[in-house]
Amino acid sequence: MKKRYISMIFVALLGIGLLSAGSACAAVDFPADEAGISAYVKAKTSADLNDAKPAFATIERETDDYIIGTVELAKHTEEQYPHVYVSTDGWxxxxxxxxxxxxxxxPWADYAGGEISSTTLSKAAGTVCSEIGGTTTGLKYYDFRYEDASKMMIIVESTRNGANFFKVTLPTSFAAYAVDWSHYNDDLSDSYDGNKRDHSNAYLNDVKCSGIDGGDRAKYGSFSGEFENGMEHTVKIAAASSATGRIGLVLEYAD
Known part of the structure; x- marks a missing residue:
């Protein structure tokens, strides 16, 4: 096992005033009490909701002012489809x-390693923006559960037929609001032996937190309450010979 290059990005969490009731440019009736992590953009000045409808796999709520539904992502399960809100005023x-x-x-299903260039939320928002002739320029992230969280960090490590790890220390001056993980197993065993299914496991501080026994699947969870500020924590991914294992960490915090 060796320490190696990992993919890491930093994202600002901001702009909630634009979606809050009472704002002059607020999105109409956005269900802030239902939403967690979100990506939003003012795609255009006004939008025709009929143009948006082909983007949706399901429509859960429809009014004269907005539509809420789920948007399909290629190679993802229905459970992984994001919810998307689109309004006549272009949000x-x-x-x-x-x-x-x-x-x-x-976005595990189409992530092949290297830099993280998108998320499931940015992809779903982009699908709707394309249908209404809008833009994703200026897309921002916000978590409606944690109004004081101002930054998000995403770290991803991968391995095939071995193990890799990264270490994280949260400074004592930071307030951590979410320390969430996802483990993905990309099983390539069918290419070698149709009767064999290969696996991968994820660990926090050498304690197994997730295991996937074959197949291309993802699991999700949280390390909140297990990450003590000021202490070094090791996140490790280990995979069998015909599997690629990936572990991702999403931290939301204020410094």
């Missing part, structure tokens, strides 16, 4: 319900 908000860890934003 597009992709989000997961507030009972989901923020790590649901990791």
């Amino acid at each position: 597009v908000v992709a989000y997961y319900p507030n009972d989901r860890p923020s790590s649901w934003i990791l």
Whole structure:
């Protein structure tokens, strides 16, 4: 096992005033009490909701002013489809319900390693923006559960036929609001032996937190309460010979 390059990005969590009731440019009736981690953008000045409808796999709520539904993502399960709100005044908000860890934003099914260039939320928002002729320029992230969280960090490590790890220390001056993880197993065993299914396991401080026994699947959870500020924590991913294992960590915090 060796320490190696990992993919890491930092994202600001901001702009909630634009979606709050009472704001002059607020999105109409956005269900802030239902949403957790979200990505939003003012896609255009006004939008025709009929143009948006082809983007949705399901429509859960429809009024004269907005639509809320789920948007399909290729190679993802229906459970992984984000919810998306689009309004006649041009707001597009992709989000997961507030009972989901923020790590649901990791786009495992089409992530091949290297830099993290998108999330499930940015992809879903982009699909709706394209249908209405809008733009995702200026897309921002916010978590409606944690109004004081101002930053988000995403770390991803991968391995095939071995193990890799990264270490994280949260400074004592930081306030951590979410420390969520996702484990993905990419099983390539069918290419070698149709009767063999290969697995991967994820660990926090050498204690197993997740195992996937074959298949291409993802699991999600939270380390909140297990990450003590000022202490070094080791997150490790280990995979069998014909599997690629990935572990992602999403931290929301204020410094």
